[in-house]
Amino acid sequence: MREAFHDELDSVFDDLVDLSSKVQVAVQDATASLLGGDAVLAERVIAADREIDLGRERVEDKAFALLSLQAPVAGDLRLVVAALRMVTELERMGDLSVHVAKIARLRAPQIAVPEQVRTTVNRMAEVAADMVGQVVQIIAERDVEAAHALARDDEEMDLLRRTSFAMLLSDDWAYGVEAAVDLALLGRYYERIADHAVSVGTRVVFVVTGQPVLG
Amino acid sequence: MREAFHDELDSVFDDLVDLSSKVQVAVQDATASLLGGDAVLAERVIAADREIDLGRERVEDKAFALLSLQAPVAGDLRLVVAALRMVTELERMGDLSVHVAKIARLRAPQIAVPEQVRTTVNRMAEVAADMVGQVVQIIAERDVEAAHALARDDEEMDLLRRTSFAMLLSDDWAYGVEAAVDLALLGRYYERIADHAVSVGTRVVFVVTGQPVLG
Numbered sequence: 001m002r003e004a005f006h007d008e009l010d011s012v013f014d015d016l017v018d019l020s021s022k023v024q025v026a027v028q029d030a031t032a033s034l035l036g037g038d039a040v041l042a043e044r045v046i047a048a049d050r051e052i053d054l055g056r057e058r059v060e061d062k063a064f065a066l067l068s069l070q071a072p073v074a075g076d077l078r079l080v081v082a083a084l085r086m087v088t089e090l091e092r093m094g095d096l097s098v099h100v101a102k103i104a105r106l107r108a109p110q111i112a113v114p115e116q117v118r119t120t121v122n123r124m125a126e127v128a129a130d131m132v133g134q135v136v137q138i139i140a141e142r143d144v145e146a147a148h149a150l151a152r153d154d155e156e157m158d159l160l161r162r163t164s165f166a167m168l169l170s171d172d173w174a175y176g177v178e179a180a181v182d183l184a185l186l187g188r189y190y191e192r193i194a195d196h197a198v199s200v201g202t203r204v205v206f207v208v209t210g211q212p213v214l215g
Numbered sequence: 216m217r218e219a220f221h222d223e224l225d226s227v228f229d230d231l232v233d234l235s236s237k238v239q240v241a242v243q244d245a246t247a248s249l250l251g252g253d254a255v256l257a258e259r260v261i262a263a264d265r266e267i268d269l270g271r272e273r274v275e276d277k278a279f280a281l282l283s284l285q286a287p288v289a290g291d292l293r294l295v296v297a298a299l300r301m302v303t304e305l306e307r308m309g310d311l312s313v314h315v316a317k318i319a320r321l322r323a324p325q326i327a328v329p330e331q332v333r334t335t336v337n338r339m340a341e342v343a344a345d346m347v348g349q350v351v352q353i354i355a356e357r358d359v360e361a362a363h364a365l366a367r368d369d370e371e372m373d374l375l376r377r378t379s380f381a382m383l384l385s386d387d388w389a390y391g392v393e394a395a396v397d398l399a400l401l402g403r404y405y406e407r408i409a410d411h412a413v414s415v416g417t418r419v420v421f422v423v424t425g426q427p428v429l430g
Contacts, residue, residue, distance in 0.1 A: 067296070071286035081282070081299065088303070169393055177395045178384055184396040188403065 005070045012062050012083050017140045019055040019090050020200075024132040026052065026097035027193060031125035033101055034186070035118060039108035045101035052094035059087040075210070082207040086139065089196040089203075093132065096189045096196075103182055112182045114175040117167050121183070124160045124190040127153055131197035138204050147201035157194040161187045220285045227277050227298050232355045234270040234305050235415075239347040241267065241312035242408060246340035248316055249401070250333060254323035260316035267309035274302040290425070297422040301354065304411040304418075308347065311404045311411075318397055327397045329390040332382050336398070339375045339405040342368055346412035353419050362416035372409040376402045 026045055033042035063084050066072065072080055103112050113121045131153050138146045164187045167173065168180040241260055248257035278299050281287065287295055318327050328336045346368050353361045379402045382388065383395040 064292075064296070067282070068288055068292055071288070073283055073286070077279075077283055081279070084296065084299070085303070088300070165396075168396065173392060177388060177392055180392045180396055181380075181383065181399040184399055185403065188400065 005066065005072065005076065008062065008066055008070075009076070009079060009083075012059055012066070012080070013139060015055060015059045015062070016083060016086055016090070017136055019052060019059065019087065020132060020136045020139060022048070022052050022055065023090050023093045023097070024129055024136065026094050027100075027125065027129045027132055030097040030100040030104065031122070031129070033108070034104040034112060034125075035122060037104070037108045037111040039105050042101040042105040042108060046098050046105070049094050049098045052091060056087050056091040059083060063087075075207070078207045078210070082203040085203050086200050089200050090135075093193050093196045096193050099189050100186060103186060107182070112179065113186070114179050114183075116175075117164055117183060120160055120164050120167070121186060121190075124157065124164070124187065127157050127160065128190045128193040128197075131157075131194050135197050135200045138201055142204060142208050144205050144208050147205045150198050150201040154194050154198050157191055161191050220281065220287065220291065223277065223281055223285075224291070224294060224298075227274055227281070227295070228354060230270060230274045230277070231298060231301055231305070232351055234267060234274065234302065235347060235351045235354060237263070237267050237270065238305050238308045238312065239344055239351065241309050242315075242340065242344045242347055245312040245315035245319065246337070246344070248323070249319040249327060249340075250337060252319070252323045252326040254320050257316040257320040257323060261313050261320070264309050264313050267306060271302050271306040274298060278302075290422070293422045293425070297418040300418050301415050304415050305350075308408050308411045311408050314404050315401060318401060322397070327394065328401070329394050329398075331390075332379055332398060335375055335379050335382070336401060336405075339372065339379070339402065342372050342375065343405045343408040343412075346372075346409055350412050350415045353416055357419060357423050359420050359423050362420045365413050365416040369409050369413050372406055376406050 026048060029041055029048075030045045032038065033045060063080050066080050067077075106112070111118075131150055134146050134150055134153070137143055138150075164183055168183050173180060241263060244256055244263075245260045247253065248260060278295050281295050282292075321327070326333075346365055349361050349365055349368075352358055353365075379398055383398050388395060
C-alpha cells in the first residue's frame with residue numbers, strides 16, 4: 001500500500017516536472033514571438049496552452065485519487081496538497097505566457113516593444129524563463145537551496161519592472177500610449193510569472209522542511 | 216467523529232464567508248479611495264490586507280488538520296480541498312484590491328482616473344464588488360445557481376475592460392501616458408478580481424455537484 005502510494009506520488013511529481021518544462025518553453029517562445037514580431041510562433045504558444053491545461057487536470061485527478069484512496073498523513077499529505085497548489089501556479093504561468101503571446105500577435109509583424117526598452121524586456125523574460133527552469137529543478141530534486149535562490153531572482157525582476165516603468169513614464173518616451181500600455185502589461189505579466197515561480201519554490205521548502213518560508 | 220468533522224468543516228466555511236466579506240470591503244474601499252483620491256482610505260485598505268492574510272492562514276491550518284486527523288473521503292474530501300482552493304483565490308482578490316489602493320495612494324489627492332472614464336471604472340468596480348458579494352452568498356449557501364450567474368457578470372466585466380481600452384487607445388485620449396497606464400492596470404486588476412470570483416463559484420459547483428464546470 002505504502003509503496004503503491006509512493007509510486008503514484010512520484011508519478012505526480014514527474015508530471016509536475018514535465019509541466020514546468022512546458023511552461024518554460026511557453027515563456028521562452030512567447031518572448032521570442034514578442035521580440036521577433038512573430039505571429040506564427042505566438043499562435044503556437046497560444047495553442048500549446050491546451051497541453052498545459054490538460055497536464056494540470058491529470059495532476060489534479062491523480063492527487064485527488066491519492067487523497068481519496070490512500071488517505072495519506074503528515075509529510076505525505078503535505079506533498080499531495082503541495083502538488084495541488086503547485087499545479088495551479090504552473091497553469092497560471094502558462095496563462096501569463098499566453099497573455100504575452102497575445103500582445104505579440106496583436107502587433108505582429110510589428111514588434112510591440114520599442115527598440116529602446118527591448119534589452120530590459122529581454123532581460124525580464126530571461127529572468128522569468130530562468131526562474132521557471134529553476135522550478136523544474138526544485139520540483140525534481142526537492143532542492144531547498146535553489147528555492148531560496150529564487151527570491152534573489154525575484155528582486156532582479158522587481159528592479160527590471162521599475163526600470164521599465166521609469167522609461168515609459170519619462171519625458172523622453174517617444175512611442176505613444178499604445179506601446180506604453182503594452183509595456184506596462186508585459187511588465188506585469190513577467191512579474192507575475194516570477195511571483196508564481198517563487199510561490200512554487202515556497203511550497204517545496206514547506207513540504208521538505210515542514211516550515212513555512214517567512215517574508 | 217463524523218459530527219466533529221462536520222462541525223470543523225462548518226467552521227472552515229464560516230471563516231471563508233467572513234474572509235469573502237472582508238474582501239468585498241477591500242474592493243469597495245479601494246475603489247472609493249481611487250475615485251475619491253483618498254490616501255487615508257487607500258492606506259486603510261493596504262493595512263487591512265494583513266487581516267485577510269491571517270484569515271487565509273487560519274483556514275489553511277484548519278483544513279490541513281481536517282485532512283490529517285480525519286482523513287475524509289468522497290464529498291467531504293472534495294469540500295476540504297475546495298476550501299483550500301477558495302481561500303487562495305480570496306487572498307489574491309485581497310491582494311488585487313491592494314494594487315488598486317496603491318494606485319490611488321500614488322496619485323492622491325489627485326484622482327488617478329480621468330473624469331471621462333470614471334463611469335466605466337466605477338462600473339467595473341461595482342461589478343467586481345457585486346461578484347465578491349455573490350461569492351459570500353455562494354459559499355454560505357452552496358448556491359449553484361448563483362455560481363452560474365457569476366459567468367454573466369464576468370462577461371460584463373470583459374466588455375467594460377474592452378471599453379476602457381478603446382478609450383485609452385483612441386485618438387481623443389487627452390490624459391497622457393501615465394493615466395493610460397494606470398487605467399490599463401486598473402482594468403487588469405478588476406478583471407482578475409472577477410476571474411477569481413468566477414473561479415470560487417466554479418469550485419462551489421464542483422463540490423456540490425461533483426461535476427466540473429465546462430468552458
